[in-house]
Structures are given as C-alpha cells and as structure tokens.
Amino acid sequence: MDDCPQASSRRYRGGVLALRDRKKETLTIKERKMWEFYLPTRIIFGRGSLNRLGIEVKSLGEPILLVTGKKALRESGILDRVSRILNKEKITSVLYDRVSPEPDTEVxxxxxxxxxxNRCKVVVGIGGGSAIDVAKAIAGLGLEESFASIAEYLEGKGTKRINSYGLPFIAIPTTAGTGAEVxxxxxxxxRNTRSKRSFRSNYLFARIAIIDPTLTVDLPQEITASTGIDTLTHLIEGYVSRKANFLTDILAIKGISLVGESLISAYNNGSDLEAREKMCLASLLGGVVLTNSGLGIAHGVSPFLGALHxxxxxxxxxxxxxxxxxxNLSSSIQKFKSVASALGEKIEGLTEKEAACKTLSAVERIVKELGIPQSLGEFGVKSEDLSELxxxxxxxNSTRGNPxxxxxxxxxxxxxxxxx
Ligand SMILES: [Fe+2]
Structure with missing residues (x-):
C-alpha cells in the first residue's frame, strides 16, 4: 500500500504501511480477548455542579487542603467562589497555590x-491538569509513613509503591483537556534526572470528580487549543492502542465525535457553553480511555519535549x-476509518485506505485552525537533541502501548x- 497523499516524504523502514504491522494487528486482536476496565471515581457533571463541593466535602473531614495554580483561578474569581461555597458550610481550608504549569517533584x-x-484531612485539586496532578500526588502520599520525596515513587527510577489509599481527594477541572480528574x-x-514521569496507582483515583463546564468559559484561546488537542490525542491514541478494549472503543469514538463537533467552536467563541460542555465530556471520556487503554507514540515523546525543552x-x-x-495508519486502517467518520469526514465511496487517510487530513486541519505550530522548529530543539529524546x-509506557x-x-x- 502507498502512503496517504498528504504524508511526510521521509519513509520508515519497510515503508509507512509495513507488512510486519499487519502481523502485529493479528496478534493484538488475540491479546484483546481478555480485558479490564476500572473507574472507582464518582462523577458529578453539569453546569453549576461546583456548588456541590461544600456538601460533598463535609462528610470527608476538615480542614481541607485546596491545591491550585498561582494566579489564574484568583484572577477569574473562581477561587472566591470556592471560598464562599466552603464558608456557607462552615468548612475550614488552607490554600496551597504554588503549582506552575509543568509541576516538579519539589512542589x-x-x-x-x-x-x-496543617493536619489536612481532605485534598481538593482545582485548576488545569497540573493542579489536579499535584493535588492527586499530595493526597496519595499524605499518609505515607516513610515518605521522603515523590521522586522515589515515579516510574522509571523510583522503587517505592503505595499500598493503600491516602487522603480523600476531590478533583475539579477548570480546563477541558487532560482528563486528570479520572x-x-x-x-x-x-529535574535531577531530566525526565517527566508518572506516579501511578489505583490508589490515586479521585474519590469524586466535579466537572462544571461553566468553569471553562473564560479559558484563553491558546489554552482551549492546547488542552483540546491533548484530549483528541488521548482519544485517538487510546482508541488505536494495543490495550484498547470493547468499552474504551465505545467511549473513545464518542469522545472523538464530541471533539469534532465542538473544539473549533469553543476555540472561536469561548462563551459557547454548549461547545464547552461537549469538550468537558470529551475530556472526561479521554481520561477514562487513557486510564484503561494506555496511549501511544505521541504521549511517549511529548513528556520529554516538556521536561527537556x-x-x-x-x-x-x-x-x-x-x-x-x-x-500508525497501517496497523489500524479500520479504526482510522472510524475516526475519520467520527470527525465528520465524508467517507462514502472511498476505499478503506482513502477513508483512513481522511483522519490525517482532518487532524492536520484542526491543528492548523487552532494555531498550533506544525513543527518543533520554533522551539529551539536542535538535531543533536534528537538522540536523547x-x-x-x-x-x-505510552511508546510500548503504541499499536x-x-x-x-x-x-x-x-x-x-x-x-x-
Ligand atoms: Fe496528554
């Protein structure tokens, strides 16, 4: 088979559509006979659901530790709103607003x-993926007796694991993208090992995720773009991943169609609440999918572009x-055909390969419309950096899950x- 018309001219060994990949697809189907799906988080979704925070947190104990970023939530007024909700229920809280966009072990x-x-009994993370991830890690390690540093628990070099739940954790996303809430x-x-790694455990799931689409209407365009394309990447990589299963397939394809319907609208008109709500749903689905099916080569590389550059x-x-x-096109022609259809591409009358290639052109168009750069050229990455990357x-793990x-x-x- 030939490449898609719009494919890059550089060729991988054996061509982009290599025979060994079709053999791999057969193996993958066999491996898919047994699968697992796990989601212990209670989800409260809807406009105004933030108001439920006071009632929900009251039964879990206090004081609560409120984890967030340095200024976005303060400037948007969301932090004041959270304070009023907690005050109404007379709940004491302490604020940890030290999280920056690329959080490290120190924070x-x-x-x-x-x-x-502060003897906190509950952790509430409110903000983008970074704030929720830091809150999740603090909650998970909050009761660890021999804790010294999260570095000891990170995949790769870390050797420690947690064996029980830490402090109860509530996640409240204010972006639609990372799916970190689930x-x-x-x-x-x-920073010592120049790497970006996961602290991962079934004991880190949030007790409750409160997803209120109204919190996302004031997001700046560039954040709507970057978090939205992250969601689409979770959904597509999760859909074609080696560990994809019956349930993740259903959720991923629905999430991809929600992105197709709403991402450009949310980007062009931030106050389009219907589009914002659909993106929050897509983000939620992306989080559930990535947790249960893993990801692929893009998420194998992107953390290191963050950590190193x-x-x-x-x-x-x-x-x-x-x-x-x-x-990956050759390994999952049927699935990429379904992705193209979910993104709203017209595939009637096309061959399977032509239909699958429509996914590539649709995603390239979305990336361009969102104003996201199409190469690393402008980020100062040099050819001598590629070997370490x-x-x-x-x-x-994401690279290993690639189809x-x-x-x-x-x-x-x-x-x-x-x-x-
Ligand atoms: Fe991601």
Whole structure:
C-alpha cells in the first residue's frame, strides 16, 4: 500500500504501511480477548455542579487542603467562589497555590509537608491538569509513613509503591483537556534526572470528580487549543492502542465525535457553553480511555519535549499527533476509518485506505485552525537533541502501548519529521 497523499516524504523502514504491522494487528486482536476496565471515581457533571463541593466535602473531614495554580483561578474569581461555597458550610481550608504549569517533584514534596503541618484531612485539586496532578500526588502520599520525596515513587527510577489509599481527594477541572480528574496517574518532572514521569496507582483515583463546564468559559484561546488537542490525542491514541478494549472503543469514538463537533467552536467563541460542555465530556471520556487503554507514540515523546525543552504538553501533542497517525495508519486502517467518520469526514465511496487517510487530513486541519505550530522548529530543539529524546521516549509506557512496534531508529525518524 502507498502512503496517504498528504504524508511526510521521509519513509520508515519497510515503508509507512509495513507488512510486519499487519502481523502485529493479528496478534493484538488475540491479546484483546481478555480485558479490564476500572473507574472507582464518582462523577458529578453539569453546569453549576461546583456548588456541590461544600456538601460533598463535609462528610470527608476538615480542614481541607485546596491545591491550585498561582494566579489564574484568583484572577477569574473562581477561587472566591470556592471560598464562599466552603464558608456557607462552615468548612475550614488552607490554600496551597504554588503549582506552575509543568509541576516538579519539589512542589509535590513541599505540598505533602504543608498538608501534614496543617493536619489536612481532605485534598481538593482545582485548576488545569497540573493542579489536579499535584493535588492527586499530595493526597496519595499524605499518609505515607516513610515518605521522603515523590521522586522515589515515579516510574522509571523510583522503587517505592503505595499500598493503600491516602487522603480523600476531590478533583475539579477548570480546563477541558487532560482528563486528570479520572486518571490514576500524576505526571511530574524530576529535574535531577531530566525526565517527566508518572506516579501511578489505583490508589490515586479521585474519590469524586466535579466537572462544571461553566468553569471553562473564560479559558484563553491558546489554552482551549492546547488542552483540546491533548484530549483528541488521548482519544485517538487510546482508541488505536494495543490495550484498547470493547468499552474504551465505545467511549473513545464518542469522545472523538464530541471533539469534532465542538473544539473549533469553543476555540472561536469561548462563551459557547454548549461547545464547552461537549469538550468537558470529551475530556472526561479521554481520561477514562487513557486510564484503561494506555496511549501511544505521541504521549511517549511529548513528556520529554516538556521536561527537556519546556514545550507545553498540549502543544507538543498537537505537533506530534499528525505524524503519530501517519506512523500508525497501517496497523489500524479500520479504526482510522472510524475516526475519520467520527470527525465528520465524508467517507462514502472511498476505499478503506482513502477513508483512513481522511483522519490525517482532518487532524492536520484542526491543528492548523487552532494555531498550533506544525513543527518543533520554533522551539529551539536542535538535531543533536534528537538522540536523547529518542532514547528517553523509547522507555515510555505510552511508546510500548503504541499499536505499531517502535524502534530507536523509528523514533529518530519520527522526531526528524516533526523538526521539518
Ligand atoms: Fe496528554
């Protein structure tokens, strides 16, 4: 088979549509006979659902630790609203507003100490994915007796695991993108090892996720774009992942169609509440999907573009996703045909390959309309940086879940393509 008409001209070994991938697809189908699905988080979804926070947190204990970013929630007035909701129920709280967009081990370690000093009984994370991830990690480690640093618990170099639930944790997202409110991992940078890794456990799931679409209407355009394309990447990578299953397939394809219906509208008109609500649903579905099916090569690389070159997670995924689709097309022709249809592409009368290729052109168009760069060129990444990026990305769980087998040489070529 030939490449899609719009595919990059550089070729992977054996061509983009390699025979070994069709063999791999057969294996994957066999592996899919047994599967698991787990989601212990109670979800409260809807406009105005933030008002439920006081009643929900009251039964869990106090004081609560409120974890958020440094200024966005203060400036938007959401923090004042949270204070009024808690005051109404006479709930005491302490604020930890030290989270920056790319959180590191230090902000988590300080947060655990702060929670202990204030004898907090519950952790509430409110904000984007970074605030929720830091809150999740603080809650998970809050009761660990021998705790010294989260670095000891991160995948890769860390050797410690948690064996029970920590402090009760409530997640309140104010962006529609990461799905962190229903995911069992927190992604944290370790500056000593120059890596960005997950702290992952079934004991990290939020007790409750409160998802109020009205909290997302004031998001700036660039955040709507980067978090929205992150959601689409979760859904597409989760849909074609080796661990995808019956339930994640249903959720992923619904989430992809919600993104197709609403992301550009939410970007162009932030106050379009219907579009915002659909993106919140898509983000939720993306979080459930990635937790149960894993991800792929784009999420294998994007954390290291963040850790080594400071490229925001969503922007990195926006650059990577078209090339990831191109790389994986041969391994999942049927699924990419379904993705194209879910994104609203007309596929009647097309061959399977032509229909699958419509996913690539649709995603490239979305990335362009969102104003996301299409290459790494403007981020100062140099060709001599690619070897370290490829080596680190090869060790990622997401890379291992990619539907098409990924070698070091494949990763180097993949990275060269996004430099162009
Ligand atoms: Fe992501």
């Amino acid at each position: 988590v370690d300080r947060g655990v100490t702060f929670a202990r000093q 995911a069992r991992n927190a992604v944290i940078i370790n 400071g490229i925001p997670h969503g922007v990195a995924n926006g650059i990577l996703l078209p090339r990831a689709i191109e790389f 490829a080596k680190k990305s090869l060790t990622s 098409r087998e990924v070698s070091y040489e494949d990763l180097l070529l993949f990275l060269k393509k996004i430099m162009e």
